[in-house]
Amino acid sequence: MAKHSFQGFPADLVKFLGELSRHNNRTWFEANRQRYEDSVRGPALEFIAAMAGPLMKLSPHFAAIPKKAGGSLMRIHRDLRFSKDKKPYKTNLGIHFRHVAGKDVHAPGFYFHVDPREVFLGAGVWHPDSETLSNIREAIDDEQTAWKRVKGNKAFRAQFELGGESLKRPPRGYEADHPLLEDLKRKDHIALCSWDHEDLLQPTIVQDMIAVFRTTKPYMAFLCKAIGVKF
Numbered sequence: 001m002a003k004h005s006f007q008g009f010p011a012d013l014v015k016f017l018g019e020l021s022r023h024n025n026r027t028w029f030e031a032n033r034q035r036y037e038d039s040v041r042g043p044a045l046e047f048i049a050a051m052a053g054p055l056m057k058l059s060p061h062f063a064a065i066p067k068k069a070g071g072s073l074m075r076i077h078r079d080l081r082f083s084k085d086k087k088p089y090k091t092n093l094g095i096h097f098r099h100v101a102g103k104d105v106h107a108p109g110f111y112f113h114v115d116p117r118e119v120f121l122g123a124g125v126w127h128p129d130s131e132t133l134s135n136i137r138e139a140i141d142d143e144q145t146a147w148k149r150v151k152g153n154k155a156f157r158a159q160f161e162l163g164g165e166s167l168k169r170p171p172r173g174y175e176a177d178h179p180l181l182e183d184l185k186r187k188d189h190i191a192l193c194s195w196d197h198e199d200l201l202q203p204t205i206v207q208d209m210i211a212v213f214r215t216t217k218p219y220m221a222f223l224c225k226a227i228g229v230k231f
Contacts, residue, residue, distance in 0.1 A: 006050035009200040012039040018116040021091040048072045054210040061230050062097050072097055101229045108224055110213050119197055123216040124190035125223055132227050137184050139226035150222045155215040164188025189223055
């Protein structure tokens, strides 16, 4: 497999996204389409290709697929079918390195997000279906010591915070005094790590990101085992 060298995103990436947020219409986008290709999609596909080898070493079950559609790069066009907001474009760059057993953004994965206000990395399972969520809750309940060890791992917690949506009340089948109630109430099992916009420009971004994602290995391995897929 050929090695890919990625020297960082161009500074115009964030500038483009900021201008798109102020001119979110097809006329502006079409006038700036080449800039989108040069500053956003092109570099993103190069970055994804560069991540493939290092990600494979982290876990062979997560894929970095550098395709314009159907790969790791999330589409810039918004789904307007059920939205009152008819702005046609997303104003962020989203890249999802999902588990090979998954088909969409709800699969276990590693996530990279850039918008004009923030940059963050994510790991875990976002908006899982009811069966998947139930399996994770059962694993946390059955393996309480292992779960506490995973979420309390020093290297992991030095980089990441647990986030996402939670229920207001205990899930069905669990008591209000359960020692891990807050984790059982989670509707998402994701961990988030904030970056700076300057981190995007670094020629070491691939190595830096893999190093950060590596700290999530125990967390991701627990989630994968809970839902019956390999890590």
